[in-house]
Amino acid sequence: MEAGTPKKPWGGRFAEAQAPLFERLNASIPYDWVLAPYDLLGSKAHVRMLERIGVLSAEESVALVSGLDSVAGEVERGELEWRLEDEDVHMAVERRLTELVGPVGGKLHTGRSRNDQVALDVQLYLRDGVRGHLERILELMDVLLERAGSEEGRRAVLPGYTHLQRAQPVLLAHHLLAYVAMLERDAGRFIGWFESSRMPLGAGALAGVSYPSDREGVAQELGFAQLSWNAMDAVAARDGALEYLSAATICALTLSRLAEEIVLWTSQEFAFARLPDSWSSGSSIMPQKRNPDGAELLRGKAAGFIGRFTSLAALVKGLPLAYNKDLQEDKLYLFASREELDLVLEAAAAMVEVLAFDSDRMRAAAEGGYAQATDVADFLVAEGLPFREAHAVAGRLVALASEKRVSLGELTREELAEVDARLDERYYAVVDLDTVVAGKVSPGGTAPARVEEQLAHAREVREGLVREIQARVSAPEATEQGGL
Numbered sequence: 001m002e003a004g005t006p007k008k009p010w011g012g013r014f015a016e017a018q019a020p021l022f023e024r025l026n027a028s029i030p031y032d033w034v035l036a037p038y039d040l041l042g043s044k045a046h047v048r049m050l051e052r053i054g055v056l057s058a059e060e061s062v063a064l065v066s067g068l069d070s071v072a073g074e075v076e077r078g079e080l081e082w083r084l085e086d087e088d089v090h091m092a093v094e095r096r097l098t099e100l101v102g103p104v105g106g107k108l109h110t111g112r113s114r115n116d117q118v119a120l121d122v123q124l125y126l127r128d129g130v131r132g133h134l135e136r137i138l139e140l141m142d143v144l145l146e147r148a149g150s151e152e153g154r155r156a157v158l159p160g161y162t163h164l165q166r167a168q169p170v171l172l173a174h175h176l177l178a179y180v181a182m183l184e185r186d187a188g189r190f191i192g193w194f195e196s197s198r199m200p201l202g203a204g205a206l207a208g209v210s211y212p213s214d215r216e217g218v219a220q221e222l223g224f225a226q227l228s229w230n231a232m233d234a235v236a237a238r239d240g241a242l243e244y245l246s247a248a249t250i251c252a253l254t255l256s257r258l259a260e261e262i263v264l265w266t267s268q269e270f271a272f273a274r275l276p277d278s279w280s281s282g283s284s285i286m287p288q289k290r291n292p293d294g295a296e297l298l299r300g301k302a303a304g305f306i307g308r309f310t311s312l313a314a315l316v317k318g319l320p321l322a323y324n325k326d327l328q329e330d331k332l333y334l335f336a337s338r339e340e341l342d343l344v345l346e347a348a349a350a351m352v353e354v355l356a357f358d359s360d361r362m363r364a365a366a367e368g369g370y371a372q373a374t375d376v377a378d379f380l381v382a383e384g385l386p387f388r389e390a391h392a393v394a395g396r397l398v399a400l401a402s403e404k405r406v407s408l409g410e411l412t413r414e415e416l417a418e419v420d421a422r423l424d425e426r427y428y429a430v431v432d433l434d435t436v437v438a439g440k441v442s443p444g445g446t447a448p449a450r451v452e453e454q455l456a457h458a459r460e461v462r463e464g465l466v467r468e469i470q471a472r473v474s475a476p477e478a479t480e481q482g483g484l
Contacts, residue, residue, distance in 0.1 A: 009091055023084060028328050032089045033082050034335055036075045038124035039089050042117065042201060043108060044068050045221045049214045050110060060104050067101035068093075088328075089121075090114050111211040112201060115235035115323040119200035122334065124222065126244050127197060129338040130190045133251070134469050136345035137187045141462055143349045144180050148173035149455050154448065157433055158272060158362035159369050166369025169437050172357065173455065174446040180458045182254045187465050189247035194472045196240050199224035203234035206322035236322040238312065241330050245309040248337045252305040255348050259298035262351060266292045272365070274356045294351055298344050305340070308333035363433065367407050370398045372431040375439060376408070376423075379430045383422045393420045 008014070018026070044065050051061035071093055074080040086092035091114075098105030147153050153173035159166040160175065199219035202209065208231045215227055228234035265272040275292055283289035312333045315326055373394045380390035396419050401408050404415075408431045416423035429435055440446045444454070 008085075008087075009094070026087060026325075027084050028088045028331065029082050029084060029086050029092060031335065032118075032328075032331050033092070035089050035118075035121040035125055035331070036080070036093060037072065038121040038128075039093050039117070040068050040072045040075070041124060042120045042222065043093065045218045046112060046201060047108065048221070049218050050107075050211075052214050052217060053212055055110055055211060056107060060107060063101050063104055064097070064108055067097045067105065070100055071096050088114065088118075090117050111204075111209045111213055113203075113205040113209075113235070115205050116200045116203040116231075119203070119228075119235055119237075120222075122241060122331070123197055123200065123224075126193070126240065126334065126338075127223075129334075129341075130193055130244070131469075132338075132342055133248070133345065134187055134190055134465075136342055136349070137183050137190075137251070138462065138465065138469075140345055140349040140352070141180050141183050141187075141458075143353045144176050144183075145455070145458055145462065147352060147355075148176040148180070148458075152357060152359060154451065156357060156359040156362055157366050157437055159366040159371050160446075166365065166371050168374060168440075168446075169366040169371045169433055170440075170446040171437060171448065171451050172359075172362070173451050177451070177454050177458055179254070179258055180461075182257075183251075184458075184461050184465070186247070186251040186254055187469075189250060191465075191468055191472055193240070193243055193247060194225070196243055197224065198226045198228040198234070198240075200228045200234035203228060203231035206232050206235055232322045236319070236324075236327075238316050238327060238330055241334055242309070242312055242316070245305070245312055245333060245337055248341050249302075249305040249309045252302040252341060252344060255344050256299045256302035258348060258352075259295040262295040262355065263292050263299065265355075266295070270365070272358055272362045274358070275351065276354050276356070279351055279354060294347060298348060298351075301340055301344055305337055308337050366433055367409070370401060370408055372408050372433070372436045373398050375430055375436045376427070379427070380420070380422060385422070393423075397423075 008018070047056065047061055047064045047068070050056040051058060056064070071080065074096070080092070080096060082092055083095075086095055094105060094108055097108060153176060154171065156172040157169050158172055158175065160168050160170040199215065199222060201218055202213040202215040219225075219227055228237075262273070262275070264270050266275050275290075275294070277290075279292075279294050281291045281293040283291065312330055315329055319326060376397060377387065377390040377394040380393055381387050385393070397408060397411065397416075400415060400419065401411055404411075409428060413425070416427055438447050441450060444450065
């Protein structure tokens with residue numbers, strides 16, 4: 001791309017060419033070419049609207065739509081030449097259209113501004129992105145449900161943690177279903193994004209346009225349920241982008257927490273699970289290493305989502321209405337987050353699918369961590385002891401078992417009596433791991449019967465999400481192609 005070209009479509013009042021350095025600073029075409037399919041989609045709807053209101057003749061409309069289809073083909077094949085002098089994707093498309101169809105191409109921009117045009121492109125781009133994210137969230141939910149619903153998931157016991165200390169034993173299915181519940185809310189946030197998605201085209205630069213635009217018809221053609229009803233808001237608002245980045249960031253944090261558990265579980269210290277060689281990396285100097293780099297990268301990429309959300313929030317916080325050039329930067333944050341969220345969702349599903357659990361190791365950890373202590377306290381409460389006193393007795397039992405380096409179930413009858421006379425033979429049934437798990441019968445608990453309910457509920461939730469997605473996501477698709 002050459003800088004310093006004197007002729008610009010908006011350059012009628014300018015006598016000098018742009019400084020080459022300013023042209024480089026000003027241009028968004030090095031990255032916003034990604035919006036080309038959406039720009040073309042919106043442009044064709046705009047042309048048909050101009051014909052309906054009598055601004056274009058039928059022949060002009062056919063020529064423009066045909067030309068836009070030709071440009072779309074070039075974009076799809078990676079043949080369109082992107083030039084720095086075009087500044088942005090909108091002018092690049094218009095320039096190439098005019099090369100193909102002649103002066104009538106100059107009529108394309110009638111009744112619109114790049115301000116409302118880019119706002120539309122971003123809405124279409126994000127809608128496509130949300131559609132893809134929702135599909136991948138469902139795929140990850142399916143993998144988690146499959147692992148949770150397996151015989152292993154229903155029977156394997158591992159310690160649940162608080163403060164990264166062994167707390168209470170839970171079924172593996174119960175632990176995995178916690179992530180299904182988190183992903184349900186992640187999906188809900190993306191579905192909710194459609195509520196704030198409004199069709200901005202026709203707002204012009206900020207004050208509307210001098211044509212009786214059929215904005216409702218354009219919205220219907222492009223699959224929007226709502227119009228932006230204030231022109232200044234239509235071109236200046238970026239809360240839809242912020243809402244998208246917020247949902248993407250929270251989803252990335254969900255994946256980061258899952259990734260952190262994979263890192264811990266696959267460590268030699270935990271050894272609850274193992275990733276296959278295909279999802280592990282080695283060391284350049286230490287031959288024995290098997291590193292969970294995939295999970296670590298999922299965890300690490302969450303930082304980028306946080307940074308991009310924060311950056312866009314900082315960018316818009318002090319902008320006066322209406323459009324300001326600062327808003328050009330929003331695409332850098334949106335493009336990276338859309339691409340990376342799809343990547344990490346797919347990677348998370350792939351890793352969970354191939355994770356090999358060690359049920360014996362998990363059970364031994366649950367036995368050895370005194371995770372039944374709360375159940376001992378509950379037993380003593382049933383014997384008439386106030387909970388605080390029962391808590392203290394159970395604590396002394398844990399201290400004794402820790403001192404003797406045995407599990408709670410390995411303390412002798414005599415040792416129990418020394419701590420409290422109420423701890424008789426029934427104690428051993430109380431600290432039996434399967435009994436402890438089965439005892440958590442409150443709704444949402446880890447008792448097998450409750451976990452079965454959660455599995456059934458999660459499957460219903462999944463099907464409900466599918467129905468809601470199908471109801472909300474019914475818009476024309478655009479495919480990203482080409483590049484600089």
